[in-house]
Amino acid sequence: MVSSKWQSYLKSFQYYLKIERGLSQNTIDNYTLDIEKLVSFLNDNQLQDSPITISEETLQQFIYTLSRQINARSQARIISGLKSFFHYLIFENYRKDFPLELIETPRLGRKLPDTLSVEEIDNIIQAIDLSKDEGERNRAMLETLYGCGLRVSELVELKISDLYFDEGFIKVTGKGNKQRFVPISPTTQKYITIYKGIRVHSVIKKGYEDTLFLNRRGAKLTRAMVxxxxxxxxxxxxxxxxxxxxxxRHSFATHLLENGADLRAIQLMLGHESITTTEVYVHLDRKHLTQVVNTYHPRK
Structure with a gap:
């Protein structure tokens, strides 16, 4: 339970994240959880600090307590959330100093994402039972995930009106409600078209008529279900x-890169603002780097 001292600041911060920064509700919820963890710490230790009066020492104590409870990656995410909150308070002139100035984010190793081989992806998709009602939906879903490199949140939000098959693209709404057009292959189009032929016989809940992938109750699939x-x-x-x-999504990017796609093109398709984010998703092995030099360097 967030105390009244924090509630109004938290509400205005949530409004700022939604309206001015255009962040998704999922991201806003994560920021809120970070601040609620801090408030719980204050309550547990019977500390009366407000967002305006909380000191650097108290925040350091909170971070130290966290470090004994959660891993470095989770700790780094919470510190990042708190930094955003206190930067916001300074931006709105609620407080003048930045109490997290000397708090360092834990160093994280670059975590290389797991990937699947083309054969493993084929095996997973072939394991789908197409005799069941949801079989064609699941095949179309996985073909779209892999064929277009979507985030799961983008997949479940995909609309029929987002499909521009004649042009060979789909419109994807990503983080911060940013939209991008992603190429869609004839193979993926084919499986979506087959699924749409079955979908028309579903009883669809009001408000979900345009949602592409539906659950058995005719509503949007949850991320957990995928x-x-x-x-x-x-x-x-x-x-x-x-x-x-x-x-x-990782496999989509990796396989494109291994087959000679440009990193900048992959960045645009994945919807990454920064190319450095794409580099984390796309792990390069030495063999591939050697092939790139041998193929493209003028002194090969």
Whole structure:
């Protein structure tokens, strides 16, 4: 429970994130959780600080407590959320100093994403039971995840009106409600078209008529449901990898790069603001780098 001392500042911060920065509700919820963790710490230690009076020492104590409870990556994310909140307070002239100035974010190693081979992706998709009502939906979904490199949140939000098959593109709404056009292959188009032919016979809930991928109740699929579908298929083929919807996105980017695609083009398709983000998603092995030099360097 957020105390009244923090509630009004938190509300105005949420409004700022939504209206001025255009962040998604999921991101705003994560920022809110970061601040609520700090407030819980204050309550547990019977500290009466408000966002305006909290000191650098108290925040350091909070971070130290966190470091004994969670891993470095989670700790870094919370510190980042708190920094955004206190930068906002300074921006709005609620406070003059920045109490996180001397607090360092834990150093994180570059985590290389798991990927699937083309064969593993084929095996997962072939394991889908097409005799079941949801089979064609699941095949179209996984083909779209891998074929277009979407985030799971983008997949479940995809609309029929976002499909521009004649032009060979789909319109994707990404983080911060930013829209981009992503090429869609004839193969992926084919599986979506097959699914749409079955979808027309579904009883669709009001408000979801334009949502492409529907659950059994005729409403939008949840992200958790997509996770579950993928986990079950991986178990079915006895895949010895921990995978998620994001694994298909990583694989999309990696396979494009390995086949000679330009990193900047991949960045645009993934919807990354910074090319450095794309570099984390796309791990380069030495063999591929050697091939690039041998193919493109003038002194090969």
């Amino acid at each position: 996770f579950t579908i993928i986990k079950n298929l991986a178990k079915q083929i006895n895949l010895q990898k921990s995978i998620s919807p994001h694994t298909f």
